[in-house]
Amino acid sequence: MASTVTSDDAVKRPGYGQLLRTPGAWTYLLPGFAARQPFAMLTIGIVLLVQHTTGSYGTAGAVAAVTGVSMALFAPQSGKLADRFGQRAVLLPGVLAHAASVSLLTALALADAPLWALFAAAVPSGASVPQIGPMVRARWAARLEGSPLMSTAAAFESVTDEFTFVVGPVLATALCTGVHPAAGLVAEAGLTLVGGLLFAAQKRTQPAHGTHSSQAGSPARVSALSVPGVRVLAVAFLGIGSVFGGMQVSLTAFSEEIGNPGANGLLYGLFAAGNMLAGVAVGAIAWKAGPRRRLIVGYTALTLTAALLWTAHSVVLLGLLGLVVGLCIAPALITGYTLVESLVPATARTEAFTWLTGAVALGQAAAVTVAGQLADTYGSTAGFLVPLGGTALALVTLVALRSRLVARPAGRTVARGMGHRVPVAVD
Template sequence: MASTVTSDAVKRPGYGQLLRTPGAWSFLLPGFAARQPFAMLTIGIVLLVQHTTGSYGTAGAVAAVTGVSMALFAPQSGKLADRFGQRAVLVPGVLVHAASGAVLIALALADAPLWALFAAAVPTGASVPQVGPMVRARWAARLDGSPLMSTAAAFESVTDEFTFVVGPVLATALCTGVHPAAGLVAEAALTLAGGLLFAAQKRTQPAHGPHAAGAAPAGGERARTSALSVPGVRVLAVAFLGIGSVFGGMQVSLTAFTEEIGNPGVNGLLYGLFAAGNMLAGIAVGAIAWKTGPRRRLIIGYAALTVAASLLWSAHSVALLGALGLVVGLSIAPALISGYTLVDSLVPASSRTEAFTWLTGAVALGQAAAVTVAGRLADGYGSAAGFLVPLAGTALALTTLVALRSRLTARPASRTVARGVGHRVPVAVD
């Protein structure tokens, strides 16, 4: 008698199965080292420039220029990686980043004028290696069509959040305990070493150019268009701008709050609770066998994030703010992971790296804007006003998501099918 059996491994994909993917560790370990600087750059610039100028405003402005530059250039880096290969983009990119970072350090220590710091900050941000999106693209190439893709997206979210816990702590310890420039020096060194090691893993590099799966549609037409031309990617970019507003708004407003209560040392604890919530939720999302699709999970998760963010401004105690920060963190991961999971079904393989970098860039842009706006609000009206930035950012993004949710529908795999195939459920016949 004929029968069809679905294995538990497919029903319930887990982290163990994911990490047994052939070749995974060859890009995960160097990729982890290469992405650490992503979280060290902003805090390293702030601490160095504040030390040399005595102004948090100037330090924040230089860091914001770096963030905006990265957000604008990251998608172009992703597009080039899809076309010419990750190695071809990554090797010159890490060399430029290390050199421009060294110039920025030298200018800051030499008390150079602000315009010179801005000039050095632009290439420093523009050349930040997009290792996270490149790792996600490698997972997508390895797991194409597998239910493990959602697990991989969760794993990457946890890795990113762990990076944002370890990176700032390491940079701060180096800047305060060794030398004000030590954080940026370590950032440049890790970028160079990790980036070159990651680029050397040629076996796991996704196919690129005309050889990439999905590079040409049915009928042989070549379409070399931007991933941003896909309506769903534009909607996700708006959603990720809102997530960036949470990261930026929380960083500034938590710092302002702890200074207002005269206990700045508790800032690390509060931000740690926020980051821990994100990590815990990311682990859980990857371990659960979901019965609902990523689009619905994205909208539900984003609604929860908006509600949690709307309460931050009203917290007036460390305990309450810590609890709310934990809830906000728990709400971010489901939305973030669902968004990254949707990319695999929205764009062809030939545009995946670019699509991932648009989303990463949107987070960076939202964070840079939030840092600037929340900083001004906190200076003028207190930390409670700064917490309004995450509320506004997530509310606007949620409205966009709900209104344009139909654009997050997966692209059809193909319109050319054999006659009589795919419209009838096969049955077993004795």
């Protein structure tokens, strides 16, 4: 149920305490946190298992890339179905299919199956990844529509995602190296199944879906991708994905070049920590500037800092630059998700969020491939050019098409002869 916002509410300083007191929030946040852990465990689990069984990082990376591309292509379709039929209707068969396909991929890898068989199993493994993050964001949007807490919710979700990408890979690596090479994927499938089913059971907090909103007097259901602003944001999120993918490969290559592979964990940890810290700060600030302006300013800062990565030739300098790049990612990422709430009708929000999540995954998969080839041929320094190229192209698109990011006109709801204006930020 959407909150009612008055002019007095609009000037209150949004905060995480106020956000987490939203009625019913914890009923989907806790199972949602468990269910989204596998999102960060799948790729590293595949890499560690397939490398163990084949002895080739190239083969392992190729199988993981197929999974990432498959997820990027199918995630928006999952979101569209959730908007039309409800999140529960999509999650129940989805988590079952994911657990089954990951189990098949694990069995094939352990049986030394040919590469084509691993690719065949990787496609449904990626396609069936449950889109818990976008579904949680859609629930926030439904409950906080018109509230200044929407930006805080977007920041909270960004921090949660970053925490997931810190904990998930560490957990998967510990299981694969300390228990069994397949333990990471087994845990991933188990968490997806249990967490996904518990999340799906929270029927009271899921947003209204298309079959309910198609009643007389309700707005017609539209595709999120038909909204020009969503297409622009998807391009921007491809650039953000290029940072994640390029950093992962290039930091690993840099650590190996200096003869200290263990430095990779510290360097990537600083990068992720910067993102988390900035995410916390963004959600705690009562912004006066509109989201469109904040997005362009934040993305400009991200591009400028990414341009410096290839100049770093020491662990200390690269660590500091990685921290700064992480600090710049969160504002762009959070503001992009915040804009969706005003650009897209409620009946298409889950799909819109999955387009953005899928764009990050697609940008990451492409960046991993390109940065890996550059690092193999020219060294780790060349790999750092990928985040620069990806963010620069996305920034040009954002600036050129910034008029597409204008929010839908705020309507006026009339009740018993009295008008109520919903406050909106103006650039």
